[in-house]
Amino acid sequence: MSQTWSQCLNTLRDSIPLSQYSVWIQPLKALENKNTLSLLAPNSQVLNYINKNLKPQIKNAVTQHNKNLKIFIGIACNPNTKQHTTPLFEDYTFNNLVLGNANQMAYGATKQIAENIKTSPYNPFIIYGKSGLGKTHLMQAAGHLAKEKNPNIKIIYVPLMDFVRNITSSLRHNTIENIKNFYQSTDLLLVDDIHLIAGKEKSQEEFFHIFNFLFSGKKQIIFTCDQPPKNIKSLEDRLKTRFSQGLNLHLTPPELEMRAAILLKKSQNKRININLTEDTALFIASHIASNIRDLEGALLKLKAFVDFSKINHSFISKEIIESALGDLIKPQIKNIDINDIQKEVAKHYALTISDLSSKSRKQHTVLARQMAMFICYELSSLSLTKIGKHFGNRDHSTVLHAIKKIKEKHIENIEIKNDYELINIKLANL
Numbered sequence: 001m002s003q004t005w006s007q008c009l010n011t012l013r014d015s016i017p018l019s020q021y022s023v024w025i026q027p028l029k030a031l032e033n034k035n036t037l038s039l040l041a042p043n044s045q046v047l048n049y050i051n052k053n054l055k056p057q058i059k060n061a062v063t064q065h066n067k068n069l070k071i072f073i074g075i076a077c078n079p080n081t082k083q084h085t086t087p088l089f090e091d092y093t094f095n096n097l098v099l100g101n102a103n104q105m106a107y108g109a110t111k112q113i114a115e116n117i118k119t120s121p122y123n124p125f126i127i128y129g130k131s132g133l134g135k136t137h138l139m140q141a142a143g144h145l146a147k148e149k150n151p152n153i154k155i156i157y158v159p160l161m162d163f164v165r166n167i168t169s170s171l172r173h174n175t176i177e178n179i180k181n182f183y184q185s186t187d188l189l190l191v192d193d194i195h196l197i198a199g200k201e202k203s204q205e206e207f208f209h210i211f212n213f214l215f216s217g218k219k220q221i222i223f224t225c226d227q228p229p230k231n232i233k234s235l236e237d238r239l240k241t242r243f244s245q246g247l248n249l250h251l252t253p254p255e256l257e258m259r260a261a262i263l264l265k266k267s268q269n270k271r272i273n274i275n276l277t278e279d280t281a282l283f284i285a286s287h288i289a290s291n292i293r294d295l296e297g298a299l300l301k302l303k304a305f306v307d308f309s310k311i312n313h314s315f316i317s318k319e320i321i322e323s324a325l326g327d328l329i330k331p332q333i334k335n336i337d338i339n340d341i342q343k344e345v346a347k348h349y350a351l352t353i354s355d356l357s358s359k360s361r362k363q364h365t366v367l368a369r370q371m372a373m374f375i376c377y378e379l380s381s382l383s384l385t386k387i388g389k390h391f392g393n394r395d396h397s398t399v400l401h402a403i404k405k406i407k408e409k410h411i412e413n414i415e416i417k418n419d420y421e422l423i424n425i426k427l428a429n430l
């Protein structure tokens with residue numbers, strides 16, 4: 001116990017009624033450092049009583065024994081409660097992350113930082129991008145790897161809104177110093193969704209001090225954000241400039257091959273465990289381009305379909321996928337520009353766009369032209385007459401004939417079916 005405080009206790013025992021002394025003074029825990037005596041109450045009831053009724057007596061007693069000490073009165077942290085932090089998610093490791101063009105740079109930087117947590121030049125490190133693209137996963141992977149490399153370091157992961165709640169409640173209970181000490185005691189601070197601090201002035205104020213303390217102590221800080229921090233409205237300039245001085249990297253939506261690889265990896269997870277092939281994964285990925293969470297949702301829907309209908313688990317065909325994911329798959333690729341369709345079809349058949357509009361009757365050119373007309377009919381919003389005009393001024397009955405032909409061939413000819421699917425994949429990913 002603090003020496004000053006044990007002398008103060010003697011003084012207080014003589015100066016206030018014994019009942020008050022034993023109920024309110026005795027439970028206080030005292031910590032003394034060079035300039036400050038911290039008196040920590042076990043709960044807010046004791047704290048409020050002390051602040052209201054006994055503060056002057058305590059101040060007098062402390063001044064009698066050590067004039068130079070500042071007094072701080074707050075609430076003690078309960079070591080058994082981990083309310084200030086959230087554990088890292090078990091699955092959010094580098095092993096479970098698929099690497100692709102979209103996350104190559106962020107992946108590399110995160111790994112480098114996690115491996116060199118005490119010396120990395122990239123501080124703070126901010127991963128920003130739209131929802132569901134893997135920002136939290138990447139940030140937490142840094143936490144897991146850093147812990148693996150340095151088992152003794154302290155890591156705090158906190159979603160921003162939890163931080164705000166902690167700050168608000170500690171300001172109310174006069175325990176702000178405790179909470180600041182808690183965050184300032186970490187070696188690696190991971191804050192999720194930092195943009196949510198916009199407009200929260202008190203939290204920004206406290207965050208500023210915590211940030212400065214950690215940064216000047218060369219502790220690593222990583223944030224995720226939904227936009228470049230310099231664009232966040234209602235964020236103090238002093239925070240914006242501090243965030244911008246670090247490494248800010250953009251996570252973009254995954255490209256087709258990466259989406260397919262993610263689907264394959266997740267399909268093998270024991271919680272999902274469904275049998276996708278590279279081909280079927282590409283098929284799903286070509287229709288769901290928004291974000292990774294939507295891919296996970298599609299997998300779950302497919303799993304439910306396979307589990308709850310009497311379907312052979314060993315092979316999941318494209319037809320099964322279409323039945324399971326119907327609404328997720330079809331509407332994505334409507335209203336595609338006719339010029340894009342002609343370009344992709346011509347490229348696929350190694351022809352030029354003008355070949356498609358020409359009068360050529362060569363079998364290969366006719367097939368390509370009919371395919372292009374068919375895809376225009378399916379994916380553009382143009383009428384048959386307008387489609388015909390884009391193909392050397394042909395009339396609507398020619399387009400109708402092309403549609404009929406491709407529909408027939410599509411059913412009986414596997415090569416044409418493949419052509420159709422490959423062109424669709426390209427178009428879905430423009």
Ligand SMILES: Nc1ncnc2c1ncn2[C@@H]1O[C@H](COP(=O)(O)OP(=O)(O)OP(=O)(O)O)[C@@H](O)[C@H]1O
Nearest residue numbers: 096097098130131132133134135136137262292293
């Ligand atoms: N490269 C990847 N490989 C495998 N899974 C990934 C990858 N990126 C993201 N995921 C998965 O996608 C899901 C969403 O990722 P995460 O929660 O990290 O997104 P986020 O960008 O933080 O989204 P939000 O901004 O909405 O919080 C998670 O289940 C995550 O495991």
